[in-house]
Amino acid sequence: MRVVISGAAGGLGREVAQSFLAQPGAEVHGLVRSVQPSGAAPDGLVLHEVDLTDPAAIRSLTLDGPVDALIHCAAAGDNMSFDAAGEADWERFFTVNVFGAAALTKHLAVQFAARACVIFVNSGLGLNASPSSVPYSSSKAALKSLADSIRPEMNARGVSVTTVYPGQVATSMLERNVRSMGREWQPDTYIQPHDLAQLIARIVEFRTSVQLTEVVARPLREPW
Template structure:
């Protein structure tokens, strides 16, 4: 395969689907997710290979040479990896259990760290780009959403340290931090609070894909390290 290669986790989520569709215009995309219906839809696109995987089980728990992801890990070059897989459930310090903390950290931090580690030789070979989808919660926190915010703070540290460690190897590292975006994840958080959900108040997922495209298309002499994507009118100002 001579065309550029991209790997997208969380490909069946609201942002992930748009990211896959956009990258597939110029890359062969491996779309990683767990929803069979959405994976089938993505697989119908040209230059998309759907991969059904539970990343915690297949990446964190499986032996290095026994993961169903081994075909991807054995790729000789990877031009782009987008870490879009994440979970968000509201917890306070009082309500979160150890299991809640571990589950969130596994998916939101440990998975992108481990997948990046396993793909580093291929990213270095391609002088590729690793993109971490963060959140406005990565720079602040709320009393009822501490677990999610803590994972996103950790993801910033992961991306920042990786960027410094890999710059001489030619790997570019970027963080894209969307504000409230019209996705099933956000709708679920609103449902937890029994609040009205109005999709028109939030960022359209395609805008996140466009931000990623800007990063991928950056010139050879630069890297775009941090992109904040905000709604035109902040939700709190409506």
Template sequence: MTGKGTVLVTGGARGIGRAIAERLAESGWTVVATYNTGLDEAKELARTHGVEIRQLDLADRSRTLDFARGIRDEFSLGALVNNAGILEKQPFEEMSLDGWDRTFEVNVTAPLILAQAIGPQMSAGGSIVNIASADAFIGSFRSIAYSASKAALLSVTRSLANVLGPRGVRVNAVTPGWVDSGILTESYEAANLTPLGRNGSPVDIAKVVAFLLSDDASFINGASIVADGGYTGVDYFMKKENDSLG
């Protein structure tokens, strides 16, 4: 076992989750990562970074509950990163309540179940990080369930910080903006509207997670760190007006 202890990362086979798992493994954590359908990617992660992999469909509550109890007993976890999430896009008129329920199950309920099972067992100095989204701050059009679930996750983060803080366990969120994480973003104008002039990378988010898990963040609790290159600080029309004036 490494000196930094053991961390569970959900959705660790691809995108942001993979970058987080790799970053933490490289910095001395023993990493356990879940995956749902990305078996080949998970096996590659295990081969290249020594990550323990576990298959888990977080949309299945009974399986999540069983997994939470089992992983708590199998490992002495010092950290938890709730990264796994789903996004289903549908026009409002066709929005499925099954899709709504599934989105909230994966994006909100599963992180709560894992935190409830694992958080109280952590020693003082333990840390939980939830991966939210800048979509939590705005209204949506075709992904209402996703935006609402990420807003709920931020609220859950603050509540968990309240109840676990007295145990010495910190709970925070990272709130990414546009990130090139396997979902096509090149066709959108986000990079042009971002003051840094680019979309984020999964590694950008992984660095913030690693910071929040470290002793350098020992007094940060119940916070949401926005990592969006400044995107949410830009008004589309004000920028267009400024650009038009040269």
């Protein structure tokens, strides 16, 4: 099984990579903005330097053989009200969260194996927008529409499309946002990246006969 993971350098992306690396025979490819010195990535992970804001870099990605799973973990996001958000913020969020995901999916679509799957890691804000995170919420709503729009075409090729809507996950991005609001960072109160990664791995297992179109995951105890 060949798996491609965007955002493989992030907290969730690394855990997703680890979950597949633990499976016998899995070939795991991680997309990162820049390849770090040896030892920064999990053993066995094949790294590719691909900036999702650069269409040419996406088109230059070359993989030998069919792709069984494409998992979109890359994301850009900060707490930002409508008044505070500038044009550059809107462009950054939509370029990474939507345009990059669409371009990567289209680029690899010709290599999707029979019964392959595409998983978009969205956010709870993709379903319920937040006035304190306007550009991010908007981009995640657009990502939901992207997944829903391409699903019929992908299904016709035998490819499943799943969107995962996690609540708050204990990653560095969430820590930054929590601290920016002056709140205490308590990572144990949020979804653990390892647990969410295991859920994503299970979704891939179902790809041969079941399509889970939407999966909503919330913390065991909501942190408010």
